[in-house]
Amino acid sequence: MLRQTNLISGLAFLVLALAFGFGATSYRFGTPANMGAGFLPVSLAILLGLLGVAIMVQSLLRSSDRVDWGRFRPAVLIIASILVFALGMRPLGFAAAAFLTVLLSSFAGPPMGWLQRLLPALILSATASLLFVQLLGLPIPLWPTVLG
Amino acid sequence: MDLLNSLALGFSVAVTWQNLLYCFAGVLMGTLIGVLPGLGPVTTVALLLPITFALDPVSSLIMLSGIYYGAQYGGSTTAILVNLPGESSSVVTAIDGYKMARNGRAGPALGIAAIASFVAGTFATIVIAGFAPVLGSVALRFGAVEYFSLIVFGLIASIILAQGSILKALAMVVLGLLLGQVGTDVTSGVYRYTLGFSTLADGISFVALSMALFGIAEVIFNLQQGGDRVEGVVEDVGSVLPTSKDLKDSAAAIARGTLLGSVLGLLPGGGALLASFAAYTLEKKVARKPRNFGHGDIRGVAAPEAANNAGAQTSFIPMLTLGLPANPVMAMMIGAMMIQGIQPGPQVMTTQPQLVWGLIASMWIGNVMLVLLNLPLIRIWVALLKVRYAYMFPAIILFCCVGAYSVHNSSFDVILMAVMAIGGFILLKLRCEPAPLILGFILGPMMEENLRRALLISRGDFGVFLERPISLGFLLAAAALLAVIAIPGVLRLRRTAMAT
Structure with missing residues (x-):
């Protein structure tokens, strides 16, 4: 089950979301009327994280293809x-x-x-x-x- | 009269020795690379992008579009002669085209594909000339609010083309938007995600990213699959001239394919792929003897070829008038424009008329060149089909390295490309399509800019996106699209379309 493409991609998106999200915490968030440098990055990271979780949940409900990494x-x-x-x-x-x-x-x-x-x-x-x-x-x- | 003046301006730009030469070079090189098995238009345009950097903006876009439809046509040749479509848009052509070739009618199949493409290209050029100014003037009245919603709509529409799970495609769009955030924030001057590298202050190099995803990652993927020589090439082409019966049989199919393709190409996320599938399905529906389809019916070549060429060309309309790329190739066009110092958007129509109209005129000229070039050179293309992948892929790697290096003359970009290629390869293995990511990357900065301005004007009230009627329309359309894609029936259609 740990080799399912959807589970791994969901996890990968979640990890990327966390990285982008935490990376943006040092930028000023601001308010909607006065967006800081961190406003969009944080919002997008949250969205990506949610999508990652949704993909993982979906992969638990319906099995997907197994990933084959092939020769390195x-x-x-x-x-x-x-x-x-x-x-x-x-x-x-x-x-x-x-x-x-x-x-x-x-x-x-x-x-x-x-x-x-x-x-x-x-x-x-x-x-x-x-x-x-x-x-x-x-x-x-x-x-x-x-x-x- | 205005239209005629504009067209006259366009031809005066396109019919200079210099631009005719670049158009010809683009068509020739595009076909040359596009014919090589396994290389589709997206990869071809990405590989040849750096060659155009040295040119002035008009010539470089003329050459790039020549490369695009050259590659498109080259892909059809491959589809007909080896049943190995370079890109999904020529998948349908392979069904009946390869059967025709096997039955000893390779010549007429190639001939009708060329004729259909030419007819469709001519019609689509007229559509662009008539439609672009109208859409352009409408778009000029769009404010930040409308633009933001339009971008959201465009991004949602782009996932129609993605294979596999919709959620994954959406996540790829968002990841692309996030990658587009790397670099200096224009309002505050803050460096975002540069990790201390000064080269990243300008953002991730677009060329490095597209070469990583569509060049390197694909090469690694293909090498893993093995397969070196192409099997089953039909070498005996014979006369390319279709018989008068062929022409009579396919005339109506070409007309239908052209119309359908022109309309579908306009939609964001549409373009060549959707057009060719829809055209083939339509022909099967209206045909009196649909049983011939799949066994070498000439209409099964004529209609999708007309449709994909028309769609490829009308997809320039949203790119030119709105700055909105409908597919990865258009995203690269926008990337090329920005490298040339032109900010894409509706203002391009008025501030750069010689660019827009020169490009439109050159499209028609390029289509003429395609027909004149391809039919006599068919023997060369057949020889190219037999090039071993073992000799091909090192050249691709070298081209990607030179391309990534040449944008800022920096080795850093080449290393960045290698890193992103690893990421791209992992995503390919996880069945995440790169196309939505590249669209998100291109549109990210534009989206942030418009969102910021819209919310500044509305004093932070998100309701403004629902209050303005045009903006509401775009958002409703985006929601409807999402709903439609999620409906089981459409899901099944997508799956069968992608499976072939």
Whole structure:
């Protein structure tokens, strides 16, 4: 029963509501005629909390699908490859960061030979460098900062 | 005469070399990405959004809408040739379209889809041109009270499209509103939920959020499902020209689909999905031999294709005249406008006539380009259908990273995108649809602003929302919608519609 999608989502909404609600307690609430920064956040958090509870109650009355979290490997590799892009951009420059991101993320997919991973990574990072940095002129450093 | 002048202005803006080029590029790229199996219009628009940042506002919106209907048409091609609709709006097309393709009539199916889309697009453009100014001038008289109620109505309407539980969809709307609260409070200058990050003072990056939900989270979800190569592609297309019998058979269906789609696209929460389902159901009802449906009846392709294109296009009306997005793609249009420094709302019609009318004119031009482009290039699209997902998804990841980075040139936004993608993935697994969340996020600040002003004028009296007739009307409509969705019969219809 603890694996039912509706029960977990209800709980998740309730937790989020509490987080947003308590986060807003330091903002001035004000009055309806003179709403403070906390007026809407607190009201919305209460509404979200009520909806969360209602979803949980509903899930007790009627069973819903069981959640299947699946394999974690794709999620971990994809998130890691995004972080490589974010953190690699400054020191490495766009071309290298893009190459590493594509290469690392490809491991989230089906097994392939090294050439099948390296070649697309090379092509994609070259194309993206050309498109975004040269053609569209986004102000992104293309090469490692040490060289520039 | 006023309308003609406006249209003339629109064409003078749209028919410059520069804008024709961007329109063409948008249609081409939209189709290119939209054809790829599993990538629907929402993802396509999200992925290509950053390309338009460098352009001026008019060109960027022209290109984005080109991308949108290009992707819409690309999705239909996929639906017909592989029975793998990229988005729910082409689900119905796949039923009879793929059967036709299997029976060796892929060409005529694609041809009639193009013709139906073109007819519907032309009609919808006229509807927009005629209707937008009227609605725009009405909306100009709306005060904060009316606007707040309209937003509430729009948000409630958006959950019609969500799959699964209504309560969950509502909760997603509220969560979106709350995420929209992150950043500086405009009246008091207080930083809300910034957790000490100065980058969050401007709020959560819209691009990072939409890429996290519609790009990254989807990729992770798809990778878990496995499946790398697309099976059952019909490669033998043959001549795309429908026979005169085909045309005669589908003429009435196209007309009905166009009308139905144009009306349904106007409603918030409506748009392409509802339109195509309704059109298919209507054709089955009025047909003399309904038994042919599901076995490759050309009307089953013509009507929904006309309806979804008409609906996709008339859904621009609430976006342009009210600043109210009817679906996630329109939410992205509004996001793009704000990035370009244009505050969406009824004033856009009067302050930016060259933008509005240029966009309307370009829609028709884009529809012409679609027909001219798609039929000759069909072999290329067929080749694209065979691209392995293993090569596709790293490109999606890279595009999302560049997109999130490019808005503020900040790595923080990319990390934020990764964090939100984890959240989005969990929500997908819990069967919570991201579409209502993105609408809530876009409308959140607008809602707060109008609520604050309305209550300031009424000195804190909430009764004002019920006293003003227009506002009361919107609220009653919202309540009626909620009641209607909750009725068992409608629930069943929704479920069967979503199940297919």
